[in-house]
Amino acid sequence: MKLPESLANTLLMQSQTAFYDPHEAVHWPDDLGGPSWYMSPEMLSLHGTSWWKETTEQEHMQLSFWEFVNFLSMNIHGEKLLIEGIATRLYAPSLPAVSHYLHVLIDEENKHSMWFGTFCSRYAGTVFPPRSLSLPRNDWKEGEEDLQFFARILLFEELVDTMNVALARDERLHPLAREINRLHHRDESRHIAFGQTLVAALWQEHSLSWQPDTVRKVAGDLHLFAATLLQDLVNPAVYRKMGIPQTARLARAVLDGQPRTSCIQLEQRMRRALVRAGIPDGDPNGTE
Template sequence: MTDALLAESPRLKGILDRLSSMSIEDYYNPYKMFEWPDTLPQRMWWMSPELTTTYGTEVAEELTEDQLYALSKYESVNFYSLNVHGIRELLIEVTHRIHTDDFAQASEFFHHFIGEENEHMWFFAEFCQRYGGKIYKQLRGGAETVPPGDAASLLVFARILVFEELVDHFNLRMGADERLHETIRGINRIHHQDESRHIAFGRELVKVLFESFAARATQDELTQVSDYLKRYLTYSFETLYNPQVYKDAGIAKPLEIRRRLLEGPRRREFEAQVFRKTLPYLTKLGLVQDGVAA
């Protein structure tokens, strides 16, 4: 990709200008915005129950009410831990590209993006450490190296888009769920506000990058990119199913529970809900071929 390519995309330039202005107008100080109670009630929903990995499954029917509340607590902490890890990765990748020739016109917006994401990482980590006592480690499988060459930046920003759209699916639901504590609703609402800008930018940037890549790629290279993203979609979704979460919630045989849930009938329905906007978009672009996860 070259700076000239960005210059040839009036739509992307317009989006960059508009979103940069919105970032300035909507700026808030996260260190002053949130009230952090000393504790949160244990017998409450920490995550919308419909978003928990056991919802609508036989496993849920085997659990007590206290276990379901505990599960929602630790799945909530796992979800915010995934945000911490995902944000750290995208910050590294975007920082590598800011003020380079390829991304010169996007660099002003990148400054806003980096600042906002750094603040997101702080308040998600703060929640995890205050109320969960830890940040869950990433599950193995997500460290697959992005192939070098023409597809590298395309895949980096496609991964960022997948991550942000997965997260926003949860943010949008939990930010409006009155069953949740206001602290939980608040961090989800404010994250959705910022992520809606990042997703708008990410979709257009990925489109521009893919059009440039596809114009000179072979069918084999297009297939490799598609297969890579299918694997990443699957990995991203399966990080929601953390066996340490089940153990912390007092559920016996956590690895077996994870296997049952991933192999169970609800998994495909849940995955389709999470990626209901993402997968059709990537498929329409041609980035993911046939829209079926690998």
């Protein structure tokens, strides 16, 4: 397999140049001040709904705060899985050329999680728990486990980075929210470049030896995973914090309703990342 060793070395040098102390990178005020936006209003799950029309701008800002906490919580749980999965693959025989860069990935993702956790703990007093179950599998096809792991990381990073860029640019947002998104994007662009190349290499290496049925199912799983990432942006725990009744019913209605423009754009970004890696649009009823 042609592993992206030269790319890993280039990114490694860039990471060394951009190295920073996470404790110094962000200034944490004692409190956040008055009402403010933390997510762009158009990105909020209830934007345009009857709830939105019946409530005040101050309540919309409050929703943006809790949805930002949910976004950061998603990041924390995603990066925990990433760090765990990368750590188990350090110096793996299947990935011999990129281990040094994997060390850097772990370091940078850990720094991000420190920021996310600090914001959630300091200003919200909570990190929302994940709404997922990790189920072990023992029926992987050859190369599938690494491919599924790195492709899911790529999808996760595409999603959060697209949001990071939009949120960092939005001048309506609280400066701290913009800064966290800006700093996260600075590292994520390197991680995505690495992930994109590695996933393409893994797909090229392994998919040729799989039966067409396996190829369809793996591709389907990955497209389904992208859809579940979008679902995670809608969390009943957010609505509970807002004092909204029947939170699960509302979340289901949001997910069953017309997709918001921001979600369509996020899905397109993730889909493009898979297609760029050579992974076809698959059976939406994946196996995993």
